[in-house]
Amino acid sequence: MVVTPQKALSLFVERVSLRSALSPEEREAVMALPGRVAHVGPCHDIILPGQRTDHSCMIVSGLGGRFDMMADGRRQIVAFYIPGDMCDLNSVPAPTSGWGLEALSRATLLFIPHAALRRLVLDPSLAMAFWRDTVTDGSVLAKWAANLGRKQAIPRLAHLFCEMGMRMEQVGLGTRNDYTLPLTQSQMADAVGLTAVHLNRTLKSLREEGVTFNRGHVRIASWSSLAALAEFDPAYLLLPGRPAR
Amino acid sequence: MVVTPQKALSLFVERVSLRSALSPEEREAVMALPGRVAHVGPCHDIILPGQRTDHSCMIVSGLGGRFDMMADGRRQIVAFYIPGDMCDLNSVPAPTSGWGLEALSRATLLFIPHAALRRLVLDPSLAMAFWRDTVTDGSVLAKWAANLGRKQAIPRLAHLFCEMGMRMEQVGLGTRNDYTLPLTQSQMADAVGLTAVHLNRTLKSLREEGVTFNRGHVRIASWSSLAALAEFDPAYLLLPGRPAR
DNA sequence: CGTGTTGTTGAGTATTATCAATAGGGGTGG
DNA sequence: CCACCCCTATTGATAATACTCAACAACACG
Numbered sequence: 001m002v003v004t005p006q007k008a009l010s011l012f013v014e015r016v017s018l019r020s021a022l023s024p025e026e027r028e029a030v031m032a033l034p035g036r037v038a039h040v041g042p043c044h045d046i047i048l049p050g051q052r053t054d055h056s057c058m059i060v061s062g063l064g065g066r067f068d069m070m071a072d073g074r075r076q077i078v079a080f081y082i083p084g085d086m087c088d089l090n091s092v093p094a095p096t097s098g099w100g101l102e103a104l105s106r107a108t109l110l111f112i113p114h115a116a117l118r119r120l121v122l123d124p125s126l127a128m129a130f131w132r133d134t135v136t137d138g139s140v141l142a143k144w145a146a147n148l149g150r151k152q153a154i155p156r157l158a159h160l161f162c163e164m165g166m167r168m169e170q171v172g173l174g175t176r177n178d179y180t181l182p183l184t185q186s187q188m189a190d191a192v193g194l195t196a197v198h199l200n201r202t203l204k205s206l207r208e209e210g211v212t213f214n215r216g217h218v219r220i221a222s223w224s225s226l227a228a229l230a231e232f233d234p235a236y237l238l239l240p241g242r243p244a245r
Numbered sequence: 246m247v248v249t250p251q252k253a254l255s256l257f258v259e260r261v262s263l264r265s266a267l268s269p270e271e272r273e274a275v276m277a278l279p280g281r282v283a284h285v286g287p288c289h290d291i292i293l294p295g296q297r298t299d300h301s302c303m304i305v306s307g308l309g310g311r312f313d314m315m316a317d318g319r320r321q322i323v324a325f326y327i328p329g330d331m332c333d334l335n336s337v338p339a340p341t342s343g344w345g346l347e348a349l350s351r352a353t354l355l356f357i358p359h360a361a362l363r364r365l366v367l368d369p370s371l372a373m374a375f376w377r378d379t380v381t382d383g384s385v386l387a388k389w390a391a392n393l394g395r396k397q398a399i400p401r402l403a404h405l406f407c408e409m410g411m412r413m414e415q416v417g418l419g420t421r422n423d424y425t426l427p428l429t430q431s432q433m434a435d436a437v438g439l440t441a442v443h444l445n446r447t448l449k450s451l452r453e454e455g456v457t458f459n460r461g462h463v464r465i466a467s468w469s470s471l472a473a474l475a476e477f478d479p480a481y482l483l484l485p486g487r488p489a490r
Numbered sequence: 491c492g493t494g495t496t497g498t499t500g501a502g503t504a505t506t507a508t509c510a511a512t513a514g515g516g517g518t519g520g
Numbered sequence: 521c522c523a524c525c526c527c528t529a530t531t532g533a534t535a536a537t538a539c540t541c542a543a544c545a546a547c548a549c550g
Contacts, residue, residue, distance in 0.1 A: 439538075442541095446538095
């Protein structure tokens with residue numbers, strides 16, 4: 001599959017447009033960003049913790065993850081990034097982040113120099129759009145924290161399936177009850193804060209609720225019952241025009 | 246205690262200056278923001294979840310908290326806001342947040358209209374500074390999520406004490422091993438994702454490590470041993486000039 | 491001097507982690 | 521094409537951690 005920077009950038013424009021109205025000139029300015037495309041394999045480190053960067057990275061295809069590592073090697077994935085997400089837009093205002101970022105599956109990435117992004121945010125409307133993107137990121141993180149802190153294994157995993165379903169559907173990758181999530185059970189366990197063994201058992205329980213996860217493919221028989229089980233309310237995704245139901 | 250908006254705003258300027266260099270003109274522009282001071286009691290709701298606002302809120306004194314609530318009434322606090330923090334700067338780009346915000350103790354608040362803040366971010370350097378503030382918020386949230394997902398009760402609570410100590414010291418409220426954290430044990434339990442009973446037992450264990458929490462006052466006998474226990478590395482607070490040691 | 495909130499402790503239970511063993515699947519090299 | 525190996529998934533048994541229920545003490549407040 002050949003991916004041009006142009007095609008990749010249009011994904012980003014779409015993503016930003018989900019939450020911020022861009023004028024035709026602004027869209028053009030974004031499309032004119034310089035970028036370099038790269039194909040990487042699973043477990044490829046995009047940024048190591050503590051490393052300083054001079055470019056941001058957008059996911060074109062595949063799945064990215066932001067994670068933290070404990071001294072004993074246990075890992076917590078705190079965010080998933082799907083196609084269209086600029087996974088370290090953060091690094092524009094804060095080039096030395098404390099976070100690691102890796103490709104969780106085979107992935108196509110687009111690297112964009114900070115310098116170009118900094119020029120872009122001289123436009124206040126784009127600055128606001130990027131800022132809003134970071135706010136969205138934070139809102140998702142907060143929800144993730146709340147789930148890790150106060151939900152048990154089953155609703156926690158159910159919530160992850162709901163969230164990823166909504167996000168995939170938004171960007172046109174499948175539907176909310178049928179989409180591809182290219183993860184191993186171990187990686188998923190790192191995301192929901194469980195051991196791989198317990199995650200496997202939790203998946204088994206969810207199977208009885210009509211949710212299957214098989215070789216990276218999620219299928220949800222009844223969205224409404226899963227959403228109820230997960231106490232999923234998409235408001236935190238900050239999508240406009242979809243008031244909290 | 247009488248607090249003028251001027252005095253309150255200077256707190257905010259200091260806080261922003263921790264991570265972003267501001268020119269004298271920019272400082273002045275921030276100091277010229279209009280603001281209204283309010284004194285509130287504990288458990289006072291600053292914003293209800295899903296509510297739309299047209300102003301942001303800065304903590305002048307006391308403690309604020311951002312939280313999420315489960316259907317059964319269990320609560321997770323996902324962020325603490327201390328004096329100088331603009332706790333919903335987020336609401337400038339996203340006026341309808343899905344989050345509740347409340348005063349966790351008696352507190353003094355400063356309300357600033359969004360309109361004024363939006364005018365301020367026409368200055369690209371201030372826009373970057375505010376954006377950076379949101380990135381910091383996200384970084385702290387991510388760490389919070391990692392702790393909730395992968396640490397047990399004792400190191401989790403220890404990490405909270407370390408984080409709050411660092412943050413308090415930064416803004417000149419006590420030292421990292423001796424500071425005021427005006428919380429009940431219940432509220433603290435909601436922050437670390439434990440029940441109040443188990444939090445109480447965890448505090449007891451930490452007492453044997455030389456950490457006391459008494460009527461809202463934290464005292465840490467040996468910072469280095471607590472930091473080791475908590476695996477605390479302040480890099481994620483994005484403070485400049487203090488490389489990850 | 492009641493009364494309600496907060497903090498403390500005990501006993502029993504539920505959830506999740508750990509350890510261990512096995513099965514399946516995809517790729518590689520002979 | 522087959523044998524082999526590594527990674528992933530699955531299941532069982534047991535242990536550790538955290539939760540629930542319950543009672544009571546300490547304290548602030550009116």
